[in-house]
Amino acid sequence: MSDRIFGVIGLFLSAFYVWQATLIQESFIQDPVGPKAFPVLIAIVLAAASLVFVLRPDPAPHWPAAGRLFEIAMSTALMIAYALALPEAGFVASTTVAAAFLSWRLGAHPIASIIAGLTIAIGIYVVFHLILGLSLARGPWGF
Numbered sequence: 001m002s003d004r005i006f007g008v009i010g011l012f013l014s015a016f017y018v019w020q021a022t023l024i025q026e027s028f029i030q031d032p033v034g035p036k037a038f039p040v041l042i043a044i045v046l047a048a049a050s051l052v053f054v055l056r057p058d059p060a061p062h063w064p065a066a067g068r069l070f071e072i073a074m075s076t077a078l079m080i081a082y083a084l085a086l087p088e089a090g091f092v093a094s095t096t097v098a099a100a101f102l103s104w105r106l107g108a109h110p111i112a113s114i115i116a117g118l119t120i121a122i123g124i125y126v127v128f129h130l131i132l133g134l135s136l137a138r139g140p141w142g143f
Helices: 002-022 037-055 066-089 091-105 110-131
Strands: none
Touching: 002 037, 066 091, 091 110
16 A cells, blocks of 8 residues: 555656646757756656556565664755755755765765765766756855
8 A cells, every 4th residue: 555655646746847847947049858858757757667656566565664764764854955055055065965975874984985975976066067068056166
């Protein structure tokens, strides 16, 4: 039953993605795909995955222990905080903290997590901003 509930929630979320994508303002000069394509693609993948949960639920789902549920809640809170901090702190700083925390929770040593977070943030910044020329959130340091 819990699989079906999460599947239905996923279907509603995918419909929300599509609705929000339709609200994106398009300029008269844009690439052929347009800014709406990516959110709609995410919505399609989410809807397909959600349908699997609705149509073929696990007959005996295994719920994680309370400690694991707490970690999932903390990771969710981190992602919300990341979205809120991104415009203020900038892409590199916010992504470093988020990636370091998630690396640590996935089992890396704390120092290795910090190095991984910094490497991930700088790597993504180089690829998306410097190479591809995409705009990323600028922080107080300009990156």
